[in-house]
Amino acid sequence: MIVSPRAAGDEVHATEVKNDLSLAFGSGLNDMIFRAEIQSRIAAILPRVKQPAQYIGGELHAVAKDHRSVRGTLCLAFPDTYTIGMSHHGLQVLYSLMNARDDWACERAFTPWVDMEEELRTASLPLTSLETATPLAEFDVLGFSLQYEIGSVNILTMLDLGGVPLRGEHRTLDDPLVIAGGPCAQNPEPLAPFIDVFITGDGEPSLPLLCDTWLEIRDELKRSIAGRNGNASRAAREEALLEIARRMPVAYVPRFYECLPSPGGRPGGVVPLHPDARETIEPSVIRDLESIPLLVTPIVPNIETVHDRIAIEIMRGCPWQCRFCQSTVIKRPLRIRSVETIVNAALESYHNTGFSEISLLSLSSSDYPHFAELITRLKEVFTPLGVNLSIPSLRVNEQLRSIAELLGNRRRSALTLAPEVARDDMREQIRKKIKNDDLYEGCRKAFENNFTRVKLYFMCGLPGEREIDLDGIIEMAETISRIGKEARGRYAQVTASVSNFVPKAHTPYQWSAMRQREYFQWAQRHLRRVVKNRSVSIKCHDVETSLLEGVVSRGDRRVGDAIELAWRRGARLDSWSELFNGDRWWQALADCGIDTDRLLHEPYALGDRLPWDHMNVKKGRPFLEKEHARAVAQLAKMGGNVAGSMEPVVV
Numbered sequence: 001m002i003v004s005p006r007a008a009g010d011e012v013h014a015t016e017v018k019n020d021l022s023l024a025f026g027s028g029l030n031d032m033i034f035r036a037e038i039q040s041r042i043a044a045i046l047p048r049v050k051q052p053a054q055y056i057g058g059e060l061h062a063v064a065k066d067h068r069s070v071r072g073t074l075c076l077a078f079p080d081t082y083t084i085g086m087s088h089h090g091l092q093v094l095y096s097l098m099n100a101r102d103d104w105a106c107e108r109a110f111t112p113w114v115d116m117e118e119e120l121r122t123a124s125l126p127l128t129s130l131e132t133a134t135p136l137a138e139f140d141v142l143g144f145s146l147q148y149e150i151g152s153v154n155i156l157t158m159l160d161l162g163g164v165p166l167r168g169e170h171r172t173l174d175d176p177l178v179i180a181g182g183p184c185a186q187n188p189e190p191l192a193p194f195i196d197v198f199i200t201g202d203g204e205p206s207l208p209l210l211c212d213t214w215l216e217i218r219d220e221l222k223r224s225i226a227g228r229n230g231n232a233s234r235a236a237r238e239e240a241l242l243e244i245a246r247r248m249p250v251a252y253v254p255r256f257y258e259c260l261p262s263p264g265g266r267p268g269g270v271v272p273l274h275p276d277a278r279e280t281i282e283p284s285v286i287r288d289l290e291s292i293p294l295l296v297t298p299i300v301p302n303i304e305t306v307h308d309r310i311a312i313e314i315m316r317g318c319p320w321q322c323r324f325c326q327s328t329v330i331k332r333p334l335r336i337r338s339v340e341t342i343v344n345a346a347l348e349s350y351h352n353t354g355f356s357e358i359s360l361l362s363l364s365s366s367d368y369p370h371f372a373e374l375i376t377r378l379k380e381v382f383t384p385l386g387v388n389l390s391i392p393s394l395r396v397n398e399q400l401r402s403i404a405e406l407l408g409n410r411r412r413s414a415l416t417l418a419p420e421v422a423r424d425d426m427r428e429q430i431r432k433k434i435k436n437d438d439l440y441e442g443c444r445k446a447f448e449n450n451f452t453r454v455k456l457y458f459m460c461g462l463p464g465e466r467e468i469d470l471d472g473i474i475e476m477a478e479t480i481s482r483i484g485k486e487a488r489g490r491y492a493q494v495t496a497s498v499s500n501f502v503p504k505a506h507t508p509y510q511w512s513a514m515r516q517r518e519y520f521q522w523a524q525r526h527l528r529r530v531v532k533n534r535s536v537s538i539k540c541h542d543v544e545t546s547l548l549e550g551v552v553s554r555g556d557r558r559v560g561d562a563i564e565l566a567w568r569r570g571a572r573l574d575s576w577s578e579l580f581n582g583d584r585w586w587q588a589l590a591d592c593g594i595d596t597d598r599l600l601h602e603p604y605a606l607g608d609r610l611p612w613d614h615m616n617v618k619k620g621r622p623f624l625e626k627e628h629a630r631a632v633a634q635l636a637k638m639g640g641n642v643a644g645s646m647e648p649v650v651v
């Protein structure tokens with residue numbers, strides 16, 4: 001059970017803790033003694049929580065600097081548990097980048113599991129960084145990585161336990177700068193009340209620049225208001241944030257903007273409130289990816305995490321433009337690393353970590369221009385060392401036929417592919433240029449080369465989807481299973497993982513409505529009814545979670561009030577199915593007066609202003625409008641033969 005924070009007002013959990021400790025130690029509390037005391041009190045509660053090792057740090061390549069020897073301190077705060085956060089490559093990259101600087105100390109914090117949260121609250125202890133047991137409130141900058149919409153409440157848990165006022169307007173110059181980036185920052189409005197500055201695009205150039213700029217401005221203002229606090233400190237913080245907005249075209253400071261609901265109360269556009277605030281915010285972009293060194297000393301967790309392996313980013317961006325895909329839009333332009341750089345970094349990482357698997361990261365690895373050469377070189381180097389190679393994002397093209405051979409798999413393993421849809425006209429609609437022949441031949445080669453399982457990713461609820469598209473998913477999965485029988489003498493295990501389509505910001509489908517709850521429920525029942533082959537399993541994403549993902553990814557600032565209300569009512573770690581409670585979210589949204597039906601299920605007109613229009617993307621809105629128009633034309637050709645008795649979705 002969670003011990004809830006107080007029902008209203010600023011949460012000052014950890015600040016109170018520090019005050020308590022100050023009383024215990026006297027007013028001249030020494031930071032080192034303070035942290036040592038916190039560390040020992042946390043150690044005392046660890047025997048009572050699950051996976052205590054996730055809270056102690058001290059892993060290989062973790063960096064703990066003396067704060068007295070640096071100019072600034074940054075805590076990378078991941079709004080999920082340690083096992084999820086430590087598998088996130090971006091966190092490790094930014095951690096290493098900032099710690100490579102002598103003048104900054106970069107540390108980590110993760111959302112505690114509910115048992116640990118309860119223990120911390122009961123013992124009046126703060127959430128601290130893993131490296132030096134520093135309460136989050138003590139850092140100069142607190143940086144959240146926004147990977148998943150449903151994780152929003154975890155940000156509030158971390159702020160509150162860390163002693164940082166939840167809402168930006170309640171913070172003073174003494175509080176950390178709370179910043180956020182990552183895919184969910186593409187529509188920042190729902191989290192705008194809690195975050196001081198959002199950055200989109202590549203974090204490597206913008207994070208250090210933002211951290212330095214904050215220190216410079218804040219310290220100058222601190223000197224100018226010396227001795228005054230309260231209102232003066234809050235006003236000075238406003239001034240500091242405005243100066244960041246003036247100096248950095250990539251920084252979105254939401255307090256200088258307002259959301260204008262469209263007629264009828266649906267989320268509308270966002271406009272500047274201050275003459276110095278820009279109309280649109282640019283994404284941060286690295287032109288030369290090779291100029292940023294690859295990570296070769298990742299932190300090696302002491303406990304099992306989701307991905308225990310070396311991750312090497314071979315390419316950023318994707319040459320394709322599938323209409324549903326937000327990643328390809330926000331990771332533009334396409335940039336690659338050389339084969340030599342990748343192989344050298346992989347070898348160095350192997351020596352530094354001892355991991356027995358290397359994973360090549362990119363949005364679409366088989367589109368890496370020197371793919372065959374890269375795999376051949378990696379196999380030459382790593383096969384003798386017994387290190388396995390994994391390529392999670394294979395695109396289905398003619399190259400797929402040679403990949404299994406190229407990988408020369410000795411272990412029985414799975415091939416993971418994302419056809420997204422099963423029929424050609426629907427592929428044209430979503431603009432995913434793959435052919436079933438390539439897919440089937442690629443799978444046949446994989447079975448001949450010791451692969452035994454195939455995992456397929458599909459989407460359900462796309463604009464114009466028909467019953468035959470759902471049937472196609474099953475046909476495709478069963479065909480692949482049969483190919484397995486032809487190649488290996490027994491039906492192959494095929495898993496079709498079916499997600500519920502959410503029209504995401506900055507995609508050509510951003511004007512589309514999301515399908516209704518009842519449609520997804522019907523489609524999932526239909527898929528399970530149609531499947532005959534017992535070697536084929538269907539895994540459908542939870543409908544409630546997908547709908548909430550839609551609300552948070554498409555909502556405006558009012559959704560932030562509902563996030564806070566859901567959190568105050570006990571919402572915690574909702575991306576974990578055992579903790580997810582959809583009713584609590586829907587009730588909070590209703591109590592905040594948000595019409596989720598209109599927000600989710602009503603399409604926008606092409607000329608409407610959208611809540612994320614002010615966050616610019618490469619190629620911009622004109623490209624999305626053109627693609628949207630093409631999608632509408634293709635949909636008209638496909639006809640209105642939609643699934644079951646459900647309403648068609650108008651794109």
Ligand code: SF4
Nearest residue numbers: 318320322325328363
């Ligand atoms: S190939 Fe994959 S990453 Fe590239 S645009 Fe299509 S879905 Fe997105």
